[in-house]
Amino acid sequence: MVISHIFKNSFLFVIIISFIFSDNTVTNDNFDTAFHFYNNAEWDSAQFYFNETIIHNDLKISPELTITAYRNIGNSLIRKHKLEEAKQPLEQSIFYAKKYLGESNQYIVKAMNSLAVISSIKGESNNAISYFKQIIQIQMNVDSTKYNLLGKLYNNIANNYNDLNNFDSAIKNYKVALFYKEKTFGKGSPKLAVTYNNIGTIYHNMGNHDESIHYFKFALQYKDDSYAPSSLAKIYKNMALSLTKMNDFELAKSYILKAIEIENLSESYTHFSNLGNIYNSLNNHNKAITSFSRSLFIIDSLKIDDPSHYANVMNNLGVTYLNLKDTTTAKNYFNKSINIYKSKAKLSHLNRYPYYNLAKCHLENNPDKAREYAWKIIALADSLYDKNNAIKVDGYNMLATIESAHKNYVRANEYYQLAINENQGYTNILNEDSYFHVLSRSSLIDTYIGQIDVVESQKLFANNIETKIQYLNSIIKLSQKSIELIEFIRDRIKFSDSKYKLMEYSQKVFDSALHATYELYSINTSEQLVIDFLNLAEKNHHSVLKSSLQDIQAHDFNDIPIDVFKKEQELRSEITSLENKILESNGQSTSNESLTNKTIEYDGYIRKLEKEYPNYYALKYTRLLLDVNTIYKHINDESLIIEFISDSQFYYAITISKEEINITKLSDKNEVDDKLDIFLKSLKKVNKKPFVKYGHEIYVGLFNPILSYLNDKSKLYIIPDGKLSELPFDALITQTPRKKKYNFTDLNYLINTVEINYLVSCTFFNNPSKNIEFESFLGVAPVENFSTHNNVEYNILSQSEFEVSEIQSIFESNNFHSNYLIKNSATETNVKNLSDYKYDVVHFATHGILNREEPKLSALLLHDSDDVNDGILYSNELFNLNLHTELVVLSSCESGSGKFQIGEGILSLMQGIFYAGANNLIYTHWKIDDQITSEFMINFYKELIKTNNLSSSLHNSKLKMIQNKKTANPRSWSGYALISK
Numbered sequence: 001m002v003i004s005h006i007f008k009n010s011f012l013f014v015i016i017i018s019f020i021f022s023d024n025t026v027t028n029d030n031f032d033t034a035f036h037f038y039n040n041a042e043w044d045s046a047q048f049y050f051n052e053t054i055i056h057n058d059l060k061i062s063p064e065l066t067i068t069a070y071r072n073i074g075n076s077l078i079r080k081h082k083l084e085e086a087k088q089p090l091e092q093s094i095f096y097a098k099k100y101l102g103e104s105n106q107y108i109v110k111a112m113n114s115l116a117v118i119s120s121i122k123g124e125s126n127n128a129i130s131y132f133k134q135i136i137q138i139q140m141n142v143d144s145t146k147y148n149l150l151g152k153l154y155n156n157i158a159n160n161y162n163d164l165n166n167f168d169s170a171i172k173n174y175k176v177a178l179f180y181k182e183k184t185f186g187k188g189s190p191k192l193a194v195t196y197n198n199i200g201t202i203y204h205n206m207g208n209h210d211e212s213i214h215y216f217k218f219a220l221q222y223k224d225d226s227y228a229p230s231s232l233a234k235i236y237k238n239m240a241l242s243l244t245k246m247n248d249f250e251l252a253k254s255y256i257l258k259a260i261e262i263e264n265l266s267e268s269y270t271h272f273s274n275l276g277n278i279y280n281s282l283n284n285h286n287k288a289i290t291s292f293s294r295s296l297f298i299i300d301s302l303k304i305d306d307p308s309h310y311a312n313v314m315n316n317l318g319v320t321y322l323n324l325k326d327t328t329t330a331k332n333y334f335n336k337s338i339n340i341y342k343s344k345a346k347l348s349h350l351n352r353y354p355y356y357n358l359a360k361c362h363l364e365n366n367p368d369k370a371r372e373y374a375w376k377i378i379a380l381a382d383s384l385y386d387k388n389n390a391i392k393v394d395g396y397n398m399l400a401t402i403e404s405a406h407k408n409y410v411r412a413n414e415y416y417q418l419a420i421n422e423n424q425g426y427t428n429i430l431n432e433d434s435y436f437h438v439l440s441r442s443s444l445i446d447t448y449i450g451q452i453d454v455v456e457s458q459k460l461f462a463n464n465i466e467t468k469i470q471y472l473n474s475i476i477k478l479s480q481k482s483i484e485l486i487e488f489i490r491d492r493i494k495f496s497d498s499k500y501k502l503m504e505y506s507q508k509v510f511d512s513a514l515h516a517t518y519e520l521y522s523i524n525t526s527e528q529l530v531i532d533f534l535n536l537a538e539k540n541h542h543s544v545l546k547s548s549l550q551d552i553q554a555h556d557f558n559d560i561p562i563d564v565f566k567k568e569q570e571l572r573s574e575i576t577s578l579e580n581k582i583l584e585s586n587g588q589s590t591s592n593e594s595l596t597n598k599t600i601e602y603d604g605y606i607r608k609l610e611k612e613y614p615n616y617y618a619l620k621y622t623r624l625l626l627d628v629n630t631i632y633k634h635i636n637d638e639s640l641i642i643e644f645i646s647d648s649q650f651y652y653a654i655t656i657s658k659e660e661i662n663i664t665k666l667s668d669k670n671e672v673d674d675k676l677d678i679f680l681k682s683l684k685k686v687n688k689k690p691f692v693k694y695g696h697e698i699y700v701g702l703f704n705p706i707l708s709y710l711n712d713k714s715k716l717y718i719i720p721d722g723k724l725s726e727l728p729f730d731a732l733i734t735q736t737p738r739k740k741k742y743n744f745t746d747l748n749y750l751i752n753t754v755e756i757n758y759l760v761s762c763t764f765f766n767n768p769s770k771n772i773e774f775e776s777f778l779g780v781a782p783v784e785n786f787s788t789h790n791n792v793e794y795n796i797l798s799q800s801e802f803e804v805s806e807i808q809s810i811f812e813s814n815n816f817h818s819n820y821l822i823k824n825s826a827t828e829t830n831v832k833n834l835s836d837y838k839y840d841v842v843h844f845a846t847h848g849i850l851n852r853e854e855p856k857l858s859a860l861l862l863h864d865s866d867d868v869n870d871g872i873l874y875s876n877e878l879f880n881l882n883l884h885t886e887l888v889v890l891s892s893c894e895s896g897s898g899k900f901q902i903g904e905g906i907l908s909l910m911q912g913i914f915y916a917g918a919n920n921l922i923y924t925h926w927k928i929d930d931q932i933t934s935e936f937m938i939n940f941y942k943e944l945i946k947t948n949n950l951s952s953s954l955h956n957s958k959l960k961m962i963q964n965k966k967t968a969n970p971r972s973w974s975g976y977a978l979i980s981k
Contacts, residue, residue, distance in 0.1 A: 026056050027053055027056045027057045027058075027062075027065060030049050030050075030052040030053040030056060031049070031050075031053045031065055031068075031069065033049045034046050034048075034049030034050040034052075034053060034069065034072070035072075037049060038050075038072055038075075038076065041079070043076040043077075043079050043080050044076075046072065046073075046076050047073050047076050047077075050069040050070075050072050050073045050076075051069075051073065053065055053066070053069040054066050054069050054070065057069075059096065059100065063096055063097075063099075063100035063101065064101075064107070066096055067093050067096045067097045067100075067101075067107045067111075068093075068107070070089045070090070070092040070093035070096065070111075071089070071090060071093040071107070071110055071111045071114065073089040074086040074087070074088075074089040074090035074093065074111070074114055075114055077089070078114065078117065078118060078121075083118045083121060083122060086114070086118060087115065087118060090111045090112075090114050090115050090118075091111075091115075093107065093111040094107075094108055094111045094112060097111065103138075104138045104141035104142050105138075105142055106142055106143075108138055109135050109138055109139050109142065109149075112131050112134060112135045112138070113131075113132075113135055113153075115131050116128045116131035116132050116135065116156065119131060120156070120159070120160055120163075123163070125160040125161070125163045125164045126160075126164070128156070128160045129157055129160045129161065132153050132154075132156050132157045132160070133157065135153055136150065136153050136154070139153070147180040147181070147183040147184040148180070148181070148184040148185075150180045151177045151178075151179075151180035151181040151184060151195075152177070153177075154173045154174070154176040154177035154180065155173070155174065155177040155195060155198070157173045158170045158171070158172075158173035158174040158177060158198065158202075159198075161173060162198075162201075162202060162205070164386075165205075165384075165385045165386065165387050165389065166387070167202050167205060167206045170202050171199060171202050171203070174195055174198050174199045174202065175199065177195055178192065178195045178196070178199070181195055188222055189222065190222055190223050190224045190226060190227050192218075192219075192222045193218075193219040193220075193222045193223045193227060193231070193235070194219075194231065196215045196216070196218040196219035196222065197215070197216065197219040197231075197234065197235050197238060199215045200212040200213070200214070200215030200216040200218075200219060200235075200238060200242070201238055203215060204238065204241060204242050204245070206439070209242040209243075209245045209246045209441075210246075210492065212238070212242045213239060213242050213243065213246075216235055216238055216239040216242065217239075217604065217607060219235045220232075220235055220236075220239075220604075221604075223235075229262045229263065229264070230263060230264060230267055232262055233258075233259040233260075233262050233263040233267070233268075233271070234259075236255045236256070236258045236259035236262075237255070237256060237259045237270070237271055237274060239252075239255045240252040240253075240255035240256040240259065240274060240278070241274065243255065244274075244277065244278060244281065245440070245441070245442070246441070246489060246492060246493065247281075247441075247442065247489050247490075247493060247498055247501070247502050248492070248493040248494055248495070248498050249278050249281045249282050249497075249498045249501065250282075250494075250495040250497050250498045250599075251493075251494050251495055251498070251599065251603055252278050253275065253278045253279075253282075254595070254596045254599035254600055254603075255600060256271055256274050256275045256278060257275065257592065257593075257596040258596050258597070258600055259271045260272065260275065261593060261596065265298060265302070266298070266302050266304065268298060269294075269295045269296075269298040269299050269304065269306075269309065270295070270309060272291045272292070272294045272295035272298070273291070273292060273295040273309065273312065273313050273316060275291040276288040276289070276290075276291035276292040276295070276313075276316055276320070277316060279291060280316070280319060280320055280323060281501070282497070282498075282501065283323070283501070285320050285323055285324055288316075288320045289317065289320055292313050292316055292317050292320070295309075295313050296310070296313055299313075307340050307341075307343075307344035307345040308341070308345040308346060308348055308350055310340055310345075311336075311337045311338075311340035311341045311344075311345050311350070311354075312337070312350045312353065314333045314334075314336045314337035314340065314354075315333065315334060315337040315350075315353045315354045315357065316353075317333045318330040318331070318332075318333030318334040318337065318354065318357055319353075319357060321333065322357065322360070322361070327361055330357070330361065331358065331361055334354040334357050334358045334361070335354075335358070337353070337354040338354045338355070338358075341354070347380075347383065347384070348384075349380075349384060349391055351380055352377045352380050352381070352391050352394065352395070355373045355374070355376045355377050355380070356373070356374075356377055356394055356395075356398055358370075358373045359371075359373035359374045359377075359398050359402070360398070363401065363402055363405055364405060367402050367405070367406050370398075370402045371399065371402055373398075374395055374398040374399045374402060375395075375399070377391060377392075377394060377395035377398065378392060378395040378396070378399075381395060388421075388422050388423070388424065388439060389422070389439065390423070390439040390440040390443065392419075392422045393419050393422045393423045393439060393440055393443045393444075393447075394440075394443060396415045396416070396418045396419035396422060397415070397416070397419045397443060397446050397447055397450060399415040400412045400413070400414075400415035400416040400419065400447075400450055400454075401450055403415060404450060404453055404454050404457070407457070409454050409457060409458050412450070412454050413451065413454055416447050416450055416451045416454070419443070419447045420444070420447055422439070423438050423439050423440060423443060423444050423447070424438060424439075441485060441488075441489055444485060445482060445485060445486065445505075445506065445509075448478055448479075448481055448482035448485070448509070449482065449508055449509060451478050452475055452478050452479060452482070452508075452509065452512045455471050455474045455475050455478065456471075456475060456512060456516075458471055459471035459472065459475070465523065468519075468523075469520065469523060469524075472516045472517075472519055472520045472523075473520070475512055475513070475516040476513060476516050476517055476520070476532070479509050479510075479512055479513030479516070479536075480513070482506070482509045483506075483509060483510070483513065483536075483539060486502065486503075486506045486509065487539070487543075489502060490502055490503070490543065490544075490547065491547055491620075491621050492621075494602075494603060494606065496544050496548075499543075499544045499547075500544065500901050500902075500904060503540075503543060503544070503901075503902055503904065504901075504902045507540075507902050510536060510539070510540045510647075511647040511648045512647075513536050514533065514536050514537070514540075514645060514647045514652070515647045515648075515649070517529060517532055517533045517536060518533060518652060518663060518665060521533065521663055522665075527660075527661060529663075530654065530661045530662060530663050531626075531628055531661065533645075533652075533654060533663050534626065534628070534643065534654050534656075534661065534762075535626055536645075537643050537645040537654060537719075537721075538626050538643075538761060538762065538763050540645070541643075541645070541719060541721065541760075541761060542760050542761055542904055543904065544904050544911075545760065545904065545911050545914065545915075546624060546760070546761055546763065546764075548879075548911070548915050549764075549914060549915065549981070550619075550620060550622075550624060551620055552915065552917070553619065554616045554617075554619040554620040560609070560613055560616060564609065567605065568602075568605060568606070568609065569880050569882070571598065571601060571602040571605055572602065572879060572880050573832075573877070573880040574598050575595065575598050575599055575602055576856075576874065576876040576877050576879070576880060577877070578594055578595040578598060579595060579856060579876065580856065580857065580872075580874050580876070580877075582595060624763050625763075626762070626763045628656070628661060630765070631656055631762060631765050632656075632658060634765055634766055635656065635657065635658055635765070636658065637658050637712075638712070638713060638714045638715055639657070639658075639713065639714075639715040639716070639717065640655060640656070640657050640709060640710060640713040640715070640716055640717070641654075641655065641656040641657075641716075641717045641718075641719070641759070641762055641765070642654070642655055642706070642716060642717070642718050642719070643656075643718075643719040643721075643762060644666075644702070644718070644719065644720050644721045644722075644724050645721050646669050646721050646722045647669075648669070649668065649669055650665055650666060650667070650668060650669055651666040651667060651669050651672055651701075651702065651721070651722075651724070652664065652665055652666060653666055653702070653705070653706050655706055655709040656762065657709065657713070662706075662709065664705045664706050665705070666701060666702055666705055666706075667701035667702070669722070671701070672698060672701050672702070672723075672724075673722070673723045675694045675697055675698050675701075676694075676698060676723050676724070676726070676727055677723075678690055678694050679691065679694040679695055679698055679727075680726060680727075682694065683695075683728075683731065683970055683971055683974070684926055684971060686969055686971055688744070691970070692733055692736060692737065692747065693736075695731060695732050695733035696732075696733040696734075696735070696736050698727070698732055699732040699733055699734055699750065702724075702732075703732075703734075703750075710754070713754060714754060714755060715754060715755045715756075715757075715951065716729075716754050716755070716756045716757075717757060717758070717759050717762075717765075717980075718756060718757075718758050718759070719758070719759045719760075719761065719762060720758065725906045726897070726906065726925065728925055728970070728974040728975065728977065729750060729756050730749060730750060730751040730756055730958060730970075730973075730974045731749055731750070731751070731970040731974035732749065732750040733747060733748060733749065733750075734748045734749070734750055734752075734753065735748040743965060743968065744962070744965075744968035744969050744970065745962060745963065745964075745965055745968040749962065749970070751955065751958055751959065751962070751974075752959075752962075755951055755952060755955040756951075756955070757950070757951045757954070757977075757978040757979070757980060758977060758978065758979040758980070759979065759980055760914065760979060760980070760981050764981055771947070771948040771949050772840075772886055772948055772949075772950070773840075773948055774816075774840045774841055774886065774887070774944055774945070774948060775811075775816045775817065775840055776811070776816055776817040776818065776838075776839045776840045776841070777807065777808060777811040777816065777817070777818040777819070777839060777840065777841045777843065778818070778819050778820065778821070778834070778837075778839040778841070778842045778843065779803075779804030779805075779807055779808055779818075779819075779820040779821070779822075779843045779845065780804070780820070780821045780826050780831060780842070780843065780844045780845065780846065780862070781797070781800040781801055781803070781804040781820065781821070781822050781823075781826055781844075781845040781846065782797075782800075782823060782826040782846050782861065782862050782863040783796060783797055783798065783800055783801045783822065783823050783826075783863075784796045784797070784823065784863075785823075785824070785863055785864050785865065786846070786847055786861040786862070786863070786864065786871070787828075787861055787862060787863065787864040787866070787870055787871025787872050788861060788864075788872065794847045794861060797845065797846065797847065797930055798930075799930045799931055799933070799934040800845035800846065800891070800930070800934065801822055801823070802934060803845050803891065803933070803934040803937055803938060804820050804822065804843065804845050805820070805822075806934075806938045807843060807937065807938060807941045808820055810938075810941050810942060810945055811941075811945070814945055817839075819837075819839075823863060824863050824865040825863075826846070826862055826863045827862055827863050827865060827866035827869070827871060828862045828866050828868075828869035828870065828871050828872070828873050829866050829867075829868045829869050831862060831873060831881070832869065832877075832880070832881060834881065834882070834883060838884055838885065839885055840885060840886045840887065841885065841886065841887045841888075841889065842883060842885050842887070842888050842889070842918075843888075843889040843891060843937075844860055844888070844889065844890050844891060844892060845891040845892070845933075845934075845937075846860055846861055846862065846891075846892050847860075847861040847892060847893060848860055848861070848890065848892035848893045848909070848924075849861065849872070850893070850897050852897075855875055855901075855907035855908070856874060856875055856876045857874060857875070858874070858875045858908065858909060859872045859873055859874045859875060859877075860872075860873040860890070860892060860909070861873075875907075875908070875909050875911075875912050876912065877912070878909060878911075878912025878913055878915070878916055879911075879912045879915045879916065880916075881912075881916035881917075882916065882917060883913075883916045883917040883918050884917035884918075885917065885918050885919070886918075886919050886920060887918065887919070887920045887921070887922065887950060888913050888918040888920070888921050888922075889921075889922045889937070890909060890913075890921070890922065890923045890924065891922075891924075891933055891937050892924065893924060893926070893927040893928070897925060897926065908923070909923070910923065910979065914981050918981070919980065919981050920950055920978060920979070920980045920981070921978070921979050921980075922940075922950075922954065922976060922977070922978050923976075923977055923979070924975045924976055924977075925974075925975040925976075925977065926971070926975050928971075928972065928975050928976075929972070932967060932972050935967075936957060936961060936967075936972075936973070936976065939957045939960060940953055940954060940957040941953075943956050943957055950978055950980075951978060954976065954978050958973045958974070958976070961973040
């Protein structure tokens with residue numbers, strides 16, 4: 001074998017020497033001239049001279065010239081798109097290579113590679129794969145150490161498997177390609193980034209977006225400054241697409257903006273279209289239209305020939321106008337999209353979108369037309385794929401929706417089941433683990449919601465109780481599946497705005513589950529159904545805040561080093577600062593690019609943190625479970641928890657005492673909400689008659705049905721829902737006055753009979769009424785010279801200095817530690833450095849800014865003498881504080897008010913305060929006089945030092961105000977509220 005190898009090498013050496021010293025000048029000249037034209041892409045001239053080389057060359061002397069010439073003629077024809085013509089010279093090249101140089105040599109590898117490329121271009125992927133596998137076998141015989149070449153060949157096999165939608169085989173071959181590339185260039189080389197991107201793309205196509213993002217992050221990690229901007233932009237774009245599929249729209253927006261930032265203008269048109277889709281998902285339709293228009297402008301101005309993309313943008317504009325309820329304009333765009341696809345564009349998965357949307361447009365009025373469009377989606381899927389695919393999922397969902405809308409419920413259920421089967425992709429059973437693998441999680445939620453609608457409609461026609469119970473159980477089971485999936489998606493979204501959008505979208509599921517569970521409970525009053533109802537309420541109350549608090553717990557329990565925690569905090573702080581600049585400037589700030597970069601950096605840091613601290617990751621994504629027995633254990637005999645919850649029609653009350661748990665259906669939701677609006681308006685304007693009238697009617701609607709559970713209870717823990725989050729329950733009127741003339745002091749308020757405080761959640765319930773030693777205090781009072789950027793003059797709070805000084809003296813007189821930041825020491829920088837000392841109580845006496853439209857811009861105003869920060873402590877900046885205190889008091893205007901967010905309650909300063917580490921918060925519902933606030937707070941702290949009980953101290957302070965005719969007006973005392981984590 002060794003002799004044969006030596007002989008073979010000697011033979012080649014002789015041929016080469018003969019070639020060098022032979023009289024073959026004409027052949028050499030022709031060959032050199034051919035290569036000159038070949039390298040300059042002058043294909044016709046190159047072919048001519050390669051043919052001349054073949055004619056004049058002596059094969060016996062230098063077969064390599066003829067072999068190479070045939071191959072390059074074939075390659076020239078490929079460049080000219082004459083694929084069939086190219087095959088013959090390539091096959092000739094292989095023939096002579098085998099005849100003169102043996103069955104395994106580099107010339108065969110190169111010619112067969114060109115034949116494989118032809119098959120790939122023609123879409124003959126199976127042929128291409130066969131060629132590449134043969135090439136690999138030959139190459140292993142020739143030289144198995146050419147790792148770079150082997151990596152490229154396996155990469156090409158993977159590309160073709162991808163074209164066949166054989167994702168498993170594609171991934172396997174990409175990973176082999178990655179192995180050879182690592183052997184060639186070493187781990188961490190920028191040369192690996194493309195393969196990581198390819199693997200990520202396959203996982204994206206499979207619906208495993210968690211894994212796709214994992215590989216896209218590797219691709220970004222391994223790139224360097226020499227990496228081509230267009231290739232880097234492609235990775236950022238892919239990351240954005242996967243994040244969009246995971247409903248993480250805010251983060252997706254950052255990645256697509258990064259792609260736009262580094263991409264050439266001529267290539268950026270696709271990114272602007274993706275950006276428009278993200279804006280649509282965030283309900284920012286004007287920005288969506290701007291982004292789509294930008295994409296079209298680039299195509300038109302640069303005369304880019306990409307009809308598929310043009311058609312896709314037409315469809316996306318149609319979706320935007322459909323969201324804006326302009327169906328006529330939407331239909332026009334959808335039809336334009338279809339016409340472009342039919343006349344100019346290649347068949348692709350994009351074709352399905354206008355068909356889907358036109359089916360949606362015709363859903364109610366023309367079901368036959370809608371069905372026609374839906375079946376076109378199915379047909380398209382069958383023509384493109386031979387395995388499960390997300391296109392077919394959408395097609396079946398649409399068919400089911402059409403049938404459901406027209407009361408063909410059996411057929412609708414059949415189609416929904418087909419959608420579920422199709423969506424499973426590469427798994428057999430849908431459970432939480434398989435949510436990593438479903439082709440489209442959003443489409444699966446749509447399927448579940450559709451199935452729930454069908455069963456709810458069928459339930460209306462149930463003719464006996466047994467059938468009705470079956471339907472109710474089915475609704476509950478479907479809702480549970482859907483909620484499990486919603487939580488899975490929500491927990492993996494990085495930023496709260498995207499989480500809020502998901503919860504809004506999924507509210508229908510919670511409403512259906514609550515309504516069905518209560519109906520079943522009214523038939524069979526079992527405790528388990530009450531617990532199930534309570535679990536639903538808890539999943540739908542402050543879900544985003546609770547997941548944030550769980551993140552903090554995960555930090556604390558896993559001993560993450562302080563420098564790592566501080567780095568995360570710094571990144572969050574920089575992001576919030578940039579966000580606020582942009583929000584204040586109405587999007588005109590130059591900070592957009594910096595925010596994009598910082599958001600991407602933060603995302604990478606969190607992923608790294610989760611990888612390096614697996615216990616932190618596990619705890620962070622472990623679902624919080626409510627344990628009623630723990631609540632029974634911690635609640636005392638005198639207390640009652642009331643968790644209010646609403647579906648689309650009614651308010652309900654879940655009551656939990658030491659002995660039992662119950663559900664009660666209350667009043668019509670809209671009726672209570674309308675009364676609540678009048679009640680609050682009359683309370684704030686001190687309009688006595690409507691205040692008493694509606695205060696009593698609301699009490700009757702909410703409490704009369706549960707009066708039996710309130711017997712002998714002196715303390716209520718209330719978890720409000722919906723508009724009830726704005727209601728000061730203390731001020732409700734339990735009995736209307738019998739006398740025609742009466743004072744505010746004389747009224748029968750609910751506070752006269754029970755002590756009230758509020759809870760974020762009963763999942764965390766751990767006896768909040770217990771006494772706590774309050775032995776240290778920090779007061780913050782800027783008093784004057786408040787920072788502001790909106791040209792509003794804020795009045796001096798002279799009483800706030802007195803307020804903080806008096807409270808400090810109360811603590812000092814009891815030999816407790818106290819401190820204060822007054823006037824020019826009450827800066828944002830000093831507040832942000834509070835973690836240097838842990839206080840039991842942190843008290844802010846200052847102005848508050850309320851921004852209902854953009855809650856992130858609600859803030860506490862601090863002194864403007866700050867050289868480092870702007871002196872406005874915005875709501876989202878509170879998340880970056882490190883307080884770890886028992887109590888924060890916001891003695892400021894409207895600190896508990898804000899925008900109502902479905903599933904989250906009022907978005908106010910509260911969320912940030914709790915995330916910063918506070919266990920309890922006292923806040924205000926509305927603006928209260930400076931003098932009254934000061935007196936109230938001083939009385940409260942005197943009570944607190946005596947009792948060490950927050951709830952009773954606040955309660956007693958309010959009762960004192962009611963007893964004083966000057967402050968008995970409920971506007972003066974009922975605006976203060978205590979909420980516990």
